[in-house]
Amino acid sequence: MTTTTDAIIVGGGSSGTAIQCALARAGIGRTVLLERGVLAGGPTGRSPAILRQQYGHAELVRMAQFGIDYFHSWQEHSSGNCDYRRIPLLAVAGEENLAAFDTTLEIMRECGARVEPIAPADLGRWIPGARHDDVLRAAIEPDAGYCDPHATALSFAAQAxxxxxxxxxGVEVLDLLRSDGRVCGVRTATGDILAPIVILAAGPWTPMLAARAxxxxxIRTVRHSVAQLLRPAATPAMEVMLADYINGIYFRPEGADQCLAGSLRGADTADVADPDRFDEGISEDVFVELAQRMVHRVPDWTELGDGGGWSSLFDVTPDAYPLIGPVEQLPGLYVAAGLSGHGFKLCPAIAHMITAHITGQASRFDLALFSPERFAAGKPIVGRASYHYRTPLLA
Known part of the structure; x- marks a missing residue:
C-alpha cells in the first residue's frame, strides 16, 4: 500500500519528535514520523538529559540557550510534561584544561550566558566534602538543569x-525512494510512503539509511556508559550537577539518593559499536573507574553504593559537531544526526533550524555551519576551546 504526506521524519528520539512538533506548529500538519521501535527507545531514552551551555563554539552556546529557554517555558508550546528541573552546574578545571576552561567561560559570557566564578576553596558550599586542592578554576552555571528524556519525546509527539x-x-524504514534526482519517500515493510521531504533523525542508524540512497x-557510532551511583546515607543530598574537567567526569542527581555519572574523556567513548548489536550494560571496570573518579572529588562518598548502569550510543562526526540541514546531492533529504552526545539539549534549536529552512523563514542560527557536506568541502567546524586529558586515569 502506498500513502502520501508532506514530510517524513525517520527517528522517534528527541530530535525527530522535536522536528515533527516544530513542523506541525509551523503549519505543516501532514507529516509522518516513523520509529523502528518505540519513542525514545534508542539513545534518547538512555540520556542523562542534562541542559548546559558550556561549549567551545558560540553557535552551540546560543543553541543550548535556546533549548534551556524552550524547556523552561515548556507549557507555553508543548503538551504533557518534560519533567524539567532547574539545578546549577558546577564546573571545575585544573592545570591541564585551564586555558580551554577560561575560553569556554569567555564564550559563554560573550553570548550572554550566566556563569559565575567561585573560589576553589568554596566548593564545599555546593558539594559538601568536595576536594579542591587540585582545582585552579571553578564556576557555577545557574541556568543549567535536566529533564526526563522519555517524557520529553512523548510530549513532543503528543503536541504534534x-x-x-x-x-x-514499530515501523522500520528499509530504503529511501528517489525520482528525478531527488528523494520522494521511503519504503517500509508495510508499504511505501511518498513525500517531497524526508528528514533523517535516526541517530546511529542515520548513516546506514543515507548510504542506501x-x-x-x-558518522561513527561509539558506546558511552553511565553509572548509577547510590549516595552514602550519611552524606547530604545533592543540589548541584558537576562537570569535572580534571578527572573527566560529569554527574547529576537522580532521585533522592542516587546520581548518574559518565566520562568526559573522549578516550572512554572510542569503541566503535554496531547500533543493532552492542553491549547495553556497564562493565565492572568502567563502573569502578567512574566511582573512583567520583570519590576523588568527594572523598566522603567512599561508601557509595552500586545502583548499576547502562551503555548507550553516540553518533559522532570527525569534528564532534552535528550534521544539520539539507543534503545538497539529494534534494528533499534533510539530516539531523552526528550529535555527538549533545542532541537532547540542542533538539529545540535543531527543530527550529530545519523547520525554518523548509518553510522559508529566517533562522536564529547559522544552518550552513552544520552542513552535511562541510567535510567534503574541507570546512570542518573548529571551536575555540577543546578539552584533552593527557594524564593517566585514576588508579
Missing part, C-alpha cells in the same frame, strides 16, 4: 498529533 501529525511506531555521512 494535536496539529494532525501522524506517528507510526548513495549519500555518505561521516
Amino acid at each position: 498529533r494535536t496539529h494532525g501529525a501522524q506517528l507510526m511506531q 548513495g549519500v555518505t555521512l561521516p
